[in-house]
Amino acid sequence: MSAIDPVTLAVLKGRLEQIADEMDATLCRSAFNPIIAEARDACHGLYHATTGDTLVQGTTGLPIFVGAMSFAVRAVIEKVEREGGLEPGDTFLFNDPYSGGTHLNDFRLVRPVFRDGELFCWLASVGHWLDIGGNVAGGYNPKATESFQEGVRFPPVKLISAGRLNGDVIAILEANSRVPRSNWGDLNGQLNALDLGEGRLAALIDQYGTAVISTAFDVFSDRAEAMMRSAIGTLKPGTYAFEDVLDNDGIVDKPLIIALDLTIEDGTMVLDFSRSSPPTLGPINISYATSVAACYVALKHVFTEVPANAGCLRPIRFVIPETTLLAAKAPKPMAGYTETILRLIGVILGALAKADPARATAAPFGTINALSIAGSRGDGSRWVMFSFFGGGLGGNPESDGLNHANNPISTATIPPAEIMEAAYPVMFTQWALRPDSAGAGEHRGGVGAVYEIEMLQDADVALLGERGKVAPFGVSGGQPAALNRFSWTGDGGGTPPMISKITDLKVGQGERIRLETPGGGGWGDPTARDPQAVARDVRLGFVSRETARDVYGVSLSEDGTVEPAALRGAQQGEAA
Numbered sequence: 001m002s003a004i005d006p007v008t009l010a011v012l013k014g015r016l017e018q019i020a021d022e023m024d025a026t027l028c029r030s031a032f033n034p035i036i037a038e039a040r041d042a043c044h045g046l047y048h049a050t051t052g053d054t055l056v057q058g059t060t061g062l063p064i065f066v067g068a069m070s071f072a073v074r075a076v077i078e079k080v081e082r083e084g085g086l087e088p089g090d091t092f093l094f095n096d097p098y099s100g101g102t103h104l105n106d107f108r109l110v111r112p113v114f115r116d117g118e119l120f121c122w123l124a125s126v127g128h129w130l131d132i133g134g135n136v137a138g139g140y141n142p143k144a145t146e147s148f149q150e151g152v153r154f155p156p157v158k159l160i161s162a163g164r165l166n167g168d169v170i171a172i173l174e175a176n177s178r179v180p181r182s183n184w185g186d187l188n189g190q191l192n193a194l195d196l197g198e199g200r201l202a203a204l205i206d207q208y209g210t211a212v213i214s215t216a217f218d219v220f221s222d223r224a225e226a227m228m229r230s231a232i233g234t235l236k237p238g239t240y241a242f243e244d245v246l247d248n249d250g251i252v253d254k255p256l257i258i259a260l261d262l263t264i265e266d267g268t269m270v271l272d273f274s275r276s277s278p279p280t281l282g283p284i285n286i287s288y289a290t291s292v293a294a295c296y297v298a299l300k301h302v303f304t305e306v307p308a309n310a311g312c313l314r315p316i317r318f319v320i321p322e323t324t325l326l327a328a329k330a331p332k333p334m335a336g337y338t339e340t341i342l343r344l345i346g347v348i349l350g351a352l353a354k355a356d357p358a359r360a361t362a363a364p365f366g367t368i369n370a371l372s373i374a375g376s377r378g379d380g381s382r383w384v385m386f387s388f389f390g391g392g393l394g395g396n397p398e399s400d401g402l403n404h405a406n407n408p409i410s411t412a413t414i415p416p417a418e419i420m421e422a423a424y425p426v427m428f429t430q431w432a433l434r435p436d437s438a439g440a441g442e443h444r445g446g447v448g449a450v451y452e453i454e455m456l457q458d459a460d461v462a463l464l465g466e467r468g469k470v471a472p473f474g475v476s477g478g479q480p481a482a483l484n485r486f487s488w489t490g491d492g493g494g495t496p497p498m499i500s501k502i503t504d505l506k507v508g509q510g511e512r513i514r515l516e517t518p519g520g521g522g523w524g525d526p527t528a529r530d531p532q533a534v535a536r537d538v539r540l541g542f543v544s545r546e547t548a549r550d551v552y553g554v555s556l557s558e559d560g561t562v563e564p565a566a567l568r569g570a571q572q573g574e575a576a
Contacts, residue, residue, distance in 0.1 A: 004212060004215055004216060004219065008208075008212075008216075009216060009219060009220075012204075012208070012212075012213065012216045013216075013220065015204055016046065016055075016056040016204070016216075017056060017057070017058055017059060018058075018200075019046070019056070019058075019197050019200045019201055019204070020044045020045050020046065020056055020057055020058030020059075020061060020197070021058040021059055021060055022196055022197070022200060023044035023058070023123075023125065023193040023194070023196060023197045024040070024042060024043070024044050024058050024060045024061050024193070025060070026189065026192050026193040026196050027042050027044070027125065027127060027186075027189040027190055027192070027193040028040050028042060028189075029189075030185070030188070030189035030192060031127065031185060031186045031189040032181065032182045032184075032185025032186055032189075033127075033128070033129065033130045033182050033183075033185070033186050034387075034415045034419050034420065034423060035128045035130065035386060035387070035415065036127045036128060036186055036189070038413065038415040038416060038419050039387075039388070039412045039413055039414065039415045040060065040062070040412050040413060041062060041127065041128040041412050042061065042062060042065070042125070042126060042127040042128070042190075043057070043058075043061030043062045043063075043065035043066055043069065043125075043126050044057075044058060044061055044123070044124065044125050044126075044193055044197065045057045045058070045061065045066055045069055045123075045124055046121050046122070046123060046197075046201070047069065047070060047073040047121060047122040047123075047124055048073075048121065048122075048217070048310070049119045049120060049121050049122065050077070051074070051077075051310075052070050052071070052072075052073035052074035052076075052077050052122065053070050053221070053309075053310035054066060054067070054069065054070045054308070054309050054310045055121060055217045055220070055221070055309055055310070056217075056220075056309065057308050057309070062126075062409075062412060063296070063297045063300065063308075063409065064102065064290075064293050064294060064297055064341060064409045065102070065106070065126045065293075066293070066296070066308065067292060067293025067294070067295075067296035067297065068100060068101070068102055068289050068290055068292075068293040069100070069108065069124050069126060070100075070310060071099070071100030071289035071292075071293075072094070072099070072100030072101065072108045072110060072124065072126075072289075073100070073110055073122050073124055074100060075094070075096070075099040075100045075156050076092045076094075076110045076122070076156050077122075079092070079156045086112055086119070087161070087162045088112070088114045088162070088163075089160065089161075089162045089163030089164075090111065090112060090158060090160060090161055090162060091109055091110070091111045091158070091159050091160035091191070091194065092109065092110045092111070092156045092157065092158055092159065093107065093108070093109055093154060093156075093157055093158075093159035093169065094107075094108055094110075094154045094155055094156040094157060095107045095108065095132070095152075095153065095154050096153055096154060096155050096156070097147070097153075097287055097290070097334045097337070098287050098329060098330045099155065099156070099289075100289050101287070101289075101290075102286075102287075102290050102293075102334075102337050103139070103150070103334045103335050103336075103337045104132050104134070104139055104147065104150050104151040104152070104153055104334075104335070105128050105129050105130075105131075105132055105138075105139045105151070105335075106126055106127070106128055106129075107126065107127060107129050107132075107154075107186075107187070107190070108124060108125070108126045109124065109125045109126075109159065109190045109191065109194060110122055110123075110124045110156070111123045111124070111194050111198065113198060113201060113202075115205060115210050116210070120205070120210060120214075121201075121217075123194055123197045123198060123201070125190040125193050125194055127186055127189070127190055129177075129182070129183045129186050130177075130179050130182045130183065130186075130384055130386055131151075131177050131178045131179050131182070131183070131384045131386075132151035132152050132176060132177055132183070133151040133152045133176040133177060133178075134149055134150045134151035134152075134335075135149045135150075135503075136150075136372060136462045136503050137178055137372050137374030137382075137384045137386075137460065137462075138370075138372030138374065138384050138385075138386035138462070139151050139335055139372075139386075140283075140335045140336060140370040140372055140386070140462060140464040141283060141333070141335050141462065141464075141503060142250035142282070142283065142335075142336070142462060142463070142464045142498070142501035142502060142503050143250055143251065143282070143503050143504075144250075144282065144283040144333035144335055145251060145281050145282065145333060146331045146332075146333055147330065147331045147332070147333050147334065148331060149333065150283065150333055150334070150335045151176070152172070152173075152176040157169060160191075170184075173187070178374070178382040178384055179382060179383070179384050182384075220307060220309055220311065221309050221310055221311030222311060223307060223311065224306055224307040224308075224309050224310075224311030224312040225311040225312065225314040225315060227303075227305065227306045227307065227312070228299075228303065228306050228311070228312040228313075228314070228315050228316075229267035229268070229315045230267070231302075231303040231305070231306060232264060232267050232268065232269050232315060233266075233267045234356070235264045235352070235355040235356050236264070236355055236356065237264050237265050237266075238263070238264060238355070239261055239262065239263045239264075240261075240262045240263075240264075240351045240352075240354040240355050241259070241260065241261050241262075241351065242259075242260050242262070242347045242348075242350035242351040242354065243257055243258060243259035243260065243275070243347060244257075244258055244343050244346050244347050244350070244363070244470070244473070245257055245258070245343075245470050246258065246284060246339060246340065246343055246466055247466055247467070247468050247469040247470065247498070247499055247500050247501075248282070248469075248498055248499075248500075248501070249280035249281055249282030249283070249284050250282035250283060250284070250336070250464065250498060250501040251280075251281040251282035252280075252281055252282070253497075253498055255469070255470065256277040256280060256284070256325065257275070257276055257277045258273070258276050258277070258326070258340070258343040258344055258346075258347050259273065259274075259275035259276050259347070260272065260273055260275075260344075260347045260348060260350075260351050261274070261275065261351075262348070262351040262352070262355070264355055267315060268315045268316070268317070269315060269316050269317070270316075270317045270318075270319065271295055271316065271317070271318050271319065271320075271348070272319035273291070273319065273320050273321075273324055273326050273344075274319055274321050274323075274324065276324040276325060276326055277324065277325055278323055278324060278325060279323075279324070279325045279328040279329075279332050280325050280328075280332075282333065282336075283333035283334060283335040283336045283464070284325065284334075284336040284337070284339055284340045285325045285328035285332040285333065285334050285337075285340070286325065286326055286327075286328065286334060286337045286340045286341060286344075287327065287328060287334065288320055288322075288326070288327040290334075290337055290341060291318070291320045291326040291327060291341075291344060292313075292318055292320070293341075294341035294344045294345055294409070295316070295318065295344070295348060296312075296313060297341075297345055297408070297409055298344070298345040298348035298349060298408075299312070299316070299348070300312075301345075301349065301408055302349070302352055302359060325340065326340070326344065335464065336370065336464045338368045338370065338388075338407075338409065339366075339367055339368070339464070339465070339466040341409055342364075342366045342367065342368075342407055342408075342409060342466070343366065343466075345408060345409065346363050346364070346366060346473075349361055349363075350363075350473075350475075353475060357476070358397060359397075360396070360397060360475045360476050360523065361394050361395075361396040361475065361523070362394030362395045362396070362401065362439060362441070362445055362472070362473065362474045362475045362478050362520055362521030362522055362523050363394050363472035363473045363474075363475075363480075363481075363520065363521040364391070364392070364393045364394050364401070364405075364407055364408055364446075364472060364520050364521075365390075365391025365392050365393070365407070365446075365448055365467060365472055365481065365484075365517055365518040365519060365520055366391075366407070366466060366467050366472050366518065367391070367407075367465045367466035367467045367484055367500070367517070367518070368388035368389070368407060368465070369388060369389045369463065369465040369484065369486075369515055369517060370386070370388055370463065370464040370465065371386070371387055371388070371389065371461070371462075371463050371513075371515065372384065372385070372386050372460075372461065372462045372463075373385045373386075373424070373426060373453070373455075373459050373460070373461050373507075373513075374459060374460050375425070375457055375458060375459040375460065377425075383423075383424055383425070385420060385423070385424040385426060387414075387415050387420060388406075388412075388414065389414060389449065389451055389515060389517055390404045390405055390406055390414045390448075390449050390517065391404070391405070391407075391437075391446070391448040391449060391517035391518050391519060391520070392404070392405065392437060392438050392445045392446030392447050392448045392472075392481060392517075392518065392519030392520035393405045393408070393445065393446045393520040394439070394445050394446075394472065394474075394475075394520035394521045394522075394523065395439065395441045395442075395443035395444050395445050395446075395474070395475075395478055395520060395521065395522045395523030395524070396443060396523055397443070397476075397523065397524075398443070399443055400438075400443050400444050400445070400446065401438065401443075401444070401445040401446030401519070401520035401521075402446045402520075403433060403438075403446040403447040403519075403542070404433060404446070404447065404448070404449045405446055417431050425455070425456035425457045425459075426453050426454065426455060426456060426459075427453070427454045427456055428451065428452065428453055428454075429452045429453070429454050429512060430450055430451065430452035430514075431449070431450075431451055431452075432449065432450045433447045433448070433449060433450070433541065433542065434447060434448040434449055434450045434482070434516055434517065434519070435447075435541055435542065435543065435544055436482065436543060436544050436547050437449075437481060437482040437516070437517070437518060437519035438481055438482075438519035438520060438522065438542065438543075439471075439472065439473075439474045439478055439479045439480050439481040439519060439520060439521035439522035440474075440478065440479040440522045440526035440529075440547070440551045440552060441474055441476075441477070441478030441479060441521075441522025441523045441524045441525070441526050441529065442477075442478070442522075442523060442524030442525055442526065442528040442529045443478075443522070443523040443524055443529075444478075444522050444523075444526075444529070444537070444542075444543075445472070445474070445478070445481050445519045445520030445521050445522050445523075446519055446520045447519050447542050448481070448482060448516065448517040448518045448519040449515075449516075449517045450514070450515070450516050450517075451514070451515045451517075452512055452513070452514045452515075453512060453513050453514075454510065454511070454512045455507050455508065455509055455510065455511055455512070455513075456509060457509050458506070458507070458508050458509050459506075459507050460504070460505065460506060460507075461488070461502075461505040461506075461507050461513060462502065462503040462504075462505065463486055463496070463500070463501060463502050463503075463505075463515075464500075464501050465484055465486065465500040465501060466484065466500050467483060467484040467500065467518050468483055468484045468485070468486075468498075468499030468500030469483070469499055469500070471483050471518060471521075472518050472519070472520055472521045473521045474521035474522040474523065475521065475523055476523055476524050477524050477525040477526075478521055478522030478523045478524055478525075478526070479521070479522045479526060479551070480521055480522075481518045481519040481520055481521050481522075482516075482518050482519055483518060484499075484500055484516070484517060484518050485514075485515070485516040486499075486500065486502070486513070486514070486515050486516075487513070487514045488505065488507055488511065488512065488513045488514065489511050489512045489513075489514075490507065490508055490511035492506075493511075526551050526552050526553075527552060527553045529552055529554075531552075531554045531562045532562060534548050534552045534554040534562075535548075535554065535556055535560060535561065535562050538556060538560065539560050
């Protein structure tokens with residue numbers, strides 16, 4: 001057929017993205033689990049009929065899921081190629097982290113869309129379910145050495161066959177969760193989202209026809225490829241190395257390296273992670289699919305104008321050997337995948353900053369601090385509270401980092417304290433910004449946070465976090481941020497031996513746990529920061545007077561105003 005005019009292409013792009021956005025909204029408004037309903041830990045998209053490549057993603061779904069979902073759809077395509085029997089009304093369910101998943105809590109539903117008896121594309125939904133069994137409520141088991149200790153694992157199975165729900169699958173799901181009602185609500189929300197997406201797509205095809213929509217898919221992918229090649233072409237050719245570390249794997253207390261050698265040449269990019277640490281005993285391994293998805297997220301942060309579909313990855317070659325923790329195989333545990341992808345994204349940003357210093361951004365706080373609190377109610381029913389928490393983002397050439405933000409892996413939001421207090425027997429006694437947690441710089445990092453939670457009944461607590469030993473780095477002369485800190489009160493109060501990871505922690509009624517999250521790293525020499533900006537930071541409680549004086553070289557009078565420049569210079573000389 002003839003080329004589609006630009007106006008029609010723009011309309012189709014908006015209409016297709018709106019389908020994914022409506023699917024996101026449908027699930028988030030109907031899910032039982034606050035991690036989906038409030039934090040929006042979910043995603044939907046449209047995928048190629050034969051390759052599984054990403055065709056369209058929405059503007060609200062979790063970016064890390066978008067990249068991984070193409071591998072998930074391919075797993076279903078491979079199953080269908082082996083076994084046959086694909087029909088309209090089929091829906092596949094799975095959470096296998098080694099076949100296009102991320103970790104066991106993230107359940108994927110994949111559905112074919114037929115048109116005139118032919119497979120046209122796939123729709124997919126993913127959401128983080130609250131509990132799927134395993135040794136630790138909530139799934140984030142810091143001591144897991146096999147995936148069997150993290151929860152139940154589903155390969156791609158038919159949940160719905162030709163429109164008929166498979167009750168046996170539902171029974172297995174129900175038997176393998178501490179909170180089956182929550183999972184049942186989330187599952188129905190995902191099914192409703194797929195129903196809506198299928199209906200919206202059918203209406204769009206009715207209006208424009210399959211040929212036009214298919215051609216638009218091809219054009220979108222080709223344009224994304226061309227734009228990515230152009231964007232890479234703005235970078236200086238060469239090879240740039242960068243590395244960062246994880247505290248430990250939760251089992252062996254030694255640092256683990258995430259290393260990248262990034263090569264730029266002729267509008268193409270090679271991301272080589274061969275120097276990274278080998279697969280680990282503990283649960284911070286990730287699969288090849290998850291690593292590629294994390295690379296996609298990092299590149300989208302840098303090249304924001306490039307459309308988000310599979311075409312943008314065509315100029316990229318990935319070298320991620322199975323000898324590294326970034327391409328681990330079954331049954332290596334993967335519950336803490338979030339911590340590893342954060343470090344992976346950070347090293348990509350660090351290497352790209354060497355290729356183009358104008359894009360240099362300091363490290364974000366770099367941990368989700370996956371916190372699980374669980375117990376039993378008076379009637380014997382179980383409750384599981386899982387949440388992730390915020391921190392500061394890195395300073396950059398244009399501005400300070402954001403305070404109390406979410407990590408750059410997602411568009412998710414931090415669940416509100418009011419929602420968690422209403423749903424679980426806990427009380428937040430503090431939810432505040434953390435002074436002096438940001439890395440100092442001409443543009444400082446964002447400020448981290450302090451969360452203190454009192455137990456209203458006895459509970460079991462587990463934490464899987466990071467950045468407890470190696471702080472988020474600064475760039476261009478900026479300083480690192482504060483370290484992550486976790487502690488608890490009571491007779492057995494203290495801090496974790498592994499610093500950022502602990503399980504089997506018993507916290508009694510009236511006792512508290514406390515989480516102090518890192519800020520972001522700083523950008524530029526701190527002494528070049530505008531003294532009035534330092535004074536404002538002190539007034540707002542972001543920076544202490546001592547840090548203002550000792551790190552920024554700014555002394556403040558009793559009323560908070562900046563002392564004369566001559567005195568400031570003298571104090572800088574004394575400090576030197």
